[in-house]
Amino acid sequence: EVQLVExxxxxxxxxxxxxxxCTASGFTFSSYSINWVRQAPGKGLEWVSYITTSGSxxxxxxxxxxxxxxxxxxxxxxxxxxxxxxRDEDTAVYYCARGQISGDYLDGMDVWGxxxxxxxxx
Amino acid sequence: QxxxxxxxxxxxxxxxxxxxxxxxxxxxxxxxxxxxxxQFPGTAPRLLIYRNDQRxxxxxxxxxxxxxxxxxxxxxxxxxxxxxxxxxxxxxxxxLSAWVFGGGTKLTVL
Numbered sequence: 001e002v003q004l005v006e007x008x009x010x011x012x013x014x015x016x017x018x019x020x021x022c023t024a025s026g027f028t029f030s031s032y033s034i035n036w037v038r039q040a041p042g043k044g045l046e047w048v049s050y051i052t053t054s055g056s057x058x059x060x061x062x063x064x065x066x067x068x069x070x071x072x073x074x075x076x077x078x079x080x081x082x083x084x085x086x087r088d089e090d091t092a093v094y095y096c097a098r099g100q101i102s103g104d105y106l107d108g109m110d111v112w113g114x115x116x117x118x119x120x121x122x
Numbered sequence: 123q124x125x126x127x128x129x130x131x132x133x134x135x136x137x138x139x140x141x142x143x144x145x146x147x148x149x150x151x152x153x154x155x156x157x158x159x160x161q162f163p164g165t166a167p168r169l170l171i172y173r174n175d176q177r178x179x180x181x182x183x184x185x186x187x188x189x190x191x192x193x194x195x196x197x198x199x200x201x202x203x204x205x206x207x208x209x210x211x212x213x214x215x216x217x218l219s220a221w222v223f224g225g226g227t228k229l230t231v232l
Binding site: 035037044045046047050059060061062095097100106107108109110112113114115 | 124154155157159161166167168169172173178208210212214218219220221222223224225226
């Protein structure tokens with residue numbers, strides 16, 4: 001079964017750090033670009049970051065640029081999101097989502113994890 | 123304020139046809155593919171329409187997408203109670219180098 005499983009969420013103080021993980025199974029992880037997308041309580045979807053298959057290209061939303069870092073370890077079938085200088089407005093469910101087409105294409109997100117919840121408290 | 127604009131709500135009765143609009147600009151919808159996602163409360167989003175008008179396997183043909191210029195729409199025909207969900211449009215924005223989403227439309231089946 002093609003699957004993405006996020007972990008690492010939790011309660012953190014404002015200004016603190018957290019590292020999210022996303023573990024893939026059921027497909028060749030190294031062949032797909034991956035995104036992080038978040039959803040604040042009661043709000044809509046907000047794209048956070050994107051990384052290509054090799055990790056050579058990364059994009060970030062302006063709201064997290066300079067504070068969050070996306071990375072991947074293809075040998076471990078894992079994606080990461082290092083979140084620093086966390087703010088109240090970073091409180092959300094964080095999803096990892098696979099790019100639809102194998103390769104470094106900006107295409108739809110066809111496989112999503114169940115999400116991990118990050119709560120930033122001041 | 124979302125880069126892509128959707129109506130916050132839409133509604134219809136069973137069997138009806140409803141449409142949800144999504145408007146943007148030349149840097150996103152006007153120059154790139156448009157995607158639609160469906161989300162039920164407490165669950166992850168699901169890709170519903172890709173590349174403007176293509177359906178992934180498993181998506182009923184009651185769902186259809188279209189795009190014209192800087193606007194797009196999602197149509198749901200033969201509305202069913204299980205279609206009650208939130209719907210989001212999304213596109214890559216060349217100016218922002220970012221994926222942008224609409225604010226979402228909550229569909230209610232009356």
